[in-house]
Amino acid sequence: MTAPTPDAASGFDTRQIHAGASPDRSHGSRIPPIHLTAGYVFDSHQQAHERFTGDDTGYSYSRLGNPTVGVVEQRLADLEGGTDAILLASGAAATNVALLALLGAGDHFLSSRALYQGTANLFTENFARFGIEVEFVDHPSDPDDWARRIRPTTRLLFAEPIPNPTNDLIDLELVAGVAHHHGLPFVVDNTLATPYLLRPLEWGADVVIHSASKFLTGQGAALSGVVVSGESFDWAAVPALFPHLNSPSAALHGKSFTQVHGRRAFSAYARDVVSARTGATVSPFNAFLLRQGLETLSLRMRQHSRNALAVAQWLDDRSEVLSVDHPGLASNAFHALARKYLPAGQGSVFTFTVAGGEAGAAAIIGALQVFSHMTHIGDVRSLVLHPSSTTHWLLDDAERTRLGIHAGTIRVSVGTEDARDLLDDLQQAFDSVALTELGIVQWQSFPTTDAASSVASAQFAEVSAP
Ligand SMILES: Cc1ncc(COP(=O)(O)O)c(C=O)c1O
Known part of the structure; x- marks a missing residue:
């Protein structure tokens, strides 16, 4: 049986069922199986070494990657119109991983005020203890209210397109315009819309976060979260804002993330440096439930x-x-x-x-x-x-x-x-x-x-x- 791989022209209803998945070759199971394993056997001394150097892209340990999780990542990247997706343990984990891949001590960022309250608390309490300062924008429909708050230390703009719970909708094109005019990325939490109703990357956002515990899984049984990104933002063009993406990294044998990964530098850094080290990993079992949910x-x-x-x-x-x-x-x-x-x-x-x-x-x-x-x-x-x-x-x-x-x-x-x-x-x-x-x-x-x-x-x- 050949895998019905949907192409980009396929409709959303088709891609939510087929994108990223092909029938299991070993036993012919039509549903992608749950690979509930901590680690993976290496065939040789050489292969073990190459899994660590990255010359062999196979799996080594489930905190770093897992086949059940990988299928869902490909599907979510496809549905959001992005190139990369990182599946994580919860929406809160996704927010942390995305923002800690961009922010460090001394940095400042702007956010709309109407937010999921857990995200607001993360910004005002936890991030403050790391020396990261959030500033809330009172009138997010006014481009000047964003622009006048931008400082030399500002690193990104953040918003929920449909804010939880009051529905004060964000004009994505307007905020993306302000962000890009100042050379900044625009990060959004698209949990309440889902990619079926809204694909923020198409309206100028650069990074999209979800709590997949909600509509994406749909049945209230399992937590997960995702960070999706495209190739819209040129991280190499703003080295002073994101030195960690643009300077030599030990993780890449002295090359920088932008040299090796180009416009996918953010996603590679978020996965390899932030997610892998903070351990915000999703269970393959929850990833399986999420994939089942996505199909409807x-x-x-x-x-x-x-x-x-x-x-x-x-x-x-x-x-x-x-x-x-x-x-x-x-x-x-x-x-x-x-x-x-x-x-x-x-x-x-x-x-x-x-x-x-x-x-x-x-x-x-x-x-x-x-x-x-x-x-x-x-x-x-x-x-x-x-x-x-x-x-x-x-x-x-x-x-x-x-x-x-x-x-x-x-x-x-x-x-x-x-x-x-x-x-x-x-x-x-x-x-x-x-x-x-x-x-x-x-x-x-x-x-x-x-x-x-x-x-x-x-x-x-x-x-x-x-
Ligand atoms: C908009 C939004 N983002 C993030 C989260 C956090 O997601 P999770 O509960 O999966 O950690 C929530 C939770 O309600 C939410 O509503």
Whole structure:
């Protein structure tokens, strides 16, 4: 049997199934097997030496490379339109590896403020201890707000195209333009869009990160992350910014990464120097689950996006809902950017804010039955969370408000169930929790559709306004 290797002209639905994989030659297994091994046997003294010098590119140790992982790396590079992908243990590992391949003590970088909170904490706390300074940009749609903050020590610009959780979309071409005008690379976290909805390399980004634990795997069972890069950025053109890529390296017998790897210098350094030494390695078992998940990515993202828009529209019509941050709604401030960058769908993670503050949000979350109450996104199951008391609880009120997270804000990650069942679940939850104006919340212990018994069994509580 010959491997149906897709060419570049093949569609996304085809490439997500076939790219990077060929049938196993030893036993004919159609599904790429799980090579769960720490190391690999060398055939000879000479081969062992050459595996270390790089003259023989075969495998030596699974922290440095693994065939199960390699298939997924090729597939993700293909789907993102890049040339290299490094698969890692988690999205957090991917962010660390990508940025530590570019930043060192004394360096400064810019980031949009609306970020996954774990990434924000990494930047402000961990990186600060290494002498790396992040500066947040307040108005990422204003090119001058990025440009005026660039210093001689600035090394890169960072953003999430669809920020988790509030959907303040980034204009990728605009930010890439500022970055490249100043000779800097643009790094993005594309977790919430996935390459099915958005391929940032096509809009000027140079490095793309994902938490593959979310939509890419899709089934909420395994963590992984990936760093994808193309050949857009000329690392050799800015030796003063990235001396570690441009000066002689012991790892390359005295040559530099740009001399040996050209425009792939970043990726080679991230893999061989950062990932290999920090041990951020993914398990081949998780890589296998990720590859299985990737094969249905486009089908899931279509359904996620359709369902999420239906849920957003339903919420937008409720008087108890103060706002819905979904860029697919025509009234949303980021709708024009969504039409430009996300025409195939806007993903499934968004927030809405209910009247009644924290008690109102808690009552709605507690009444939902199909939505699971948990801190995760991108699962085929619909999920729900109250950010201000969980992911963002450490921030002060002013910072939460700046990020669009209020006491009554609820984050949803809409799954791939039947949209009708999700709307019915929301309906019964809202029916069971009567929210009145000005933060007075009234709820029942047991949801019921009978108005008379509803009044009889109701419990009342007063809470302060948001
Ligand atoms: C946008 C984004 N990036 C990175 C991460 C971190 O990914 P992981 O949990 O796989 O480490 C998350 C996790 O929620 C995320 O939402």
